Amino acid sequence: MKNIPNNSILIVDDIPTNIKVLFEILNQAGFRVSVAKNGKSALEKVQEILPNLILLDVMMPGIDGFETCRRLKHNPKTKDIPVIFMTALSETVDKVKGLQIGAVDYITKPIEYEEVLARINVHLELRRTQLKLVQEEKMSSLGQLVAGIAHEINNPVNFVSGNLIHAQKYIEDLLKLLHLYEIHTPHPIPEIQAYSTQIELDFLKQDLPQLLSSMTMGTERVENIVRSLRLFSRLDETALQLVQLHDGIDSTLIILGSRIKATSIRPNINVVKEYGDLPLVECYAGKLNQVFMNLLSNAIDAIDELIDQVEANTNKQSPTIWIRTVVTSDEKSILIEIADNGVGMPQEVQQRMFEQFFTTKPLGKGTGLGLAIAHEIIIEKHGGTLEVNSSPGEGTRFVITIPINCTPVDC
Ligand SMILES: Nc1ncnc2c1ncn2[C@@H]1O[C@H](COP(=O)(O)OP(=O)(O)OP(=O)(O)O)[C@@H](O)[C@H]1O
Ligand SMILES: [Mg+2]
Structure with a gap:
């Protein structure tokens, strides 16, 4: 799987030369770096864009590093961002205090190029693993x-x-x-x-x-x-099984039943099924259900998002999800299309949607793992393909193919 991590880092320091050195190191290493010159502006910045990690100077005029960290940890939106404190060797700060407040690490200034990168990578990696485990x-x-x-x-x-x-x-x-x-x-x-x-x-x-x-x-x-x-609920079954994919799709739709039903702001989502005559497929059934779950919940999210955007009472298409299955013309694979008439995606989103932790949804709603996981399951576990066709306002169509006989290396 393409594994381009989300890699934005916020540097908070009041001394411009410190910022400059760090900025260059991190920028060259491929991180997306933003800067805040004091605690107050750091707290404001994180409200706009959430960084994946924060490098926070301890000694700063106004709200110092400890207090900034405390406030970050107090806010549900920012509490999970790893914070690394920076202290000058000459400063005597209470390191334990920082860790108790919730920082994950310390680095000392002057900055050691290799050390800072190593520590940052360790913590980004840990955070990613943690999120994946949660999912x-x-x-x-x-x-x-x-x-x-x-x-x-x-x-x-x-x-x-x-x-x-x-x-x-x-x-x-x-x-x-x-x-x-x-x-x-x-x-x-x-x-x-x-x-x-x-x-x-x-x-x-x-x-x-x-x-x-x-x-x-x-x-x-x-x-x-x-x-x-x-x-x-066959999620934990790990062996390859011969299954009817329609059963997996239908059972996922049942689980999502309450989300498909009408809400106060939109009517029921129509689910239009065009099921072909499919043979049994050798696959990891539970894993494929996870793919259907992720694609269908994204489709529902996209429909809800469109309803949020469009003014109430505007005459528009009724919300619909189309699911089509067919055996490919070479009779070697199954093709499954899941389409919606939700918000659709601009090119920038399509380019990054399979990245782990890439999400356009508000914090707490999306972890940005759904498609990354779907991609891994379809491509690596089943030797299939997963493609998308979408544009803003036009809805989205995902096309999955899965070999009928699972023979790739991984299987
Ligand atoms: N059907 C769709 N219509 C419009 N945008 C989509 C659709 N599916 C995915 N996306 C876009 O791709 C992004 C990544 O999707 P993905 O499923 O990986 O993460 P998520 O839905 O944001 O979070 P998670 O699935 O981990 O809860 C979404 O945030 C959204 O912007
Ligand atoms: Mg999702």
């Missing part, structure tokens, strides 16, 4: 939760649907018996006649079988949902 943990706990719920629902539903079959048979028998009575006792006693009228017997005889069949349909639906939840 994996999120998927795996979602899988466990879903598996748990599916399991809990399964028993009572089986109980109902199993008994419904018998109930249907018993009711049929009783209705037949009633019918025989009616034939052979055409003039029942007044009490029976009165009761038949009271319970609207004719309607009841007609309605009861219909009622039972809609109950059966209801339990079938619940059983389907449970099946989908179980399919979805």
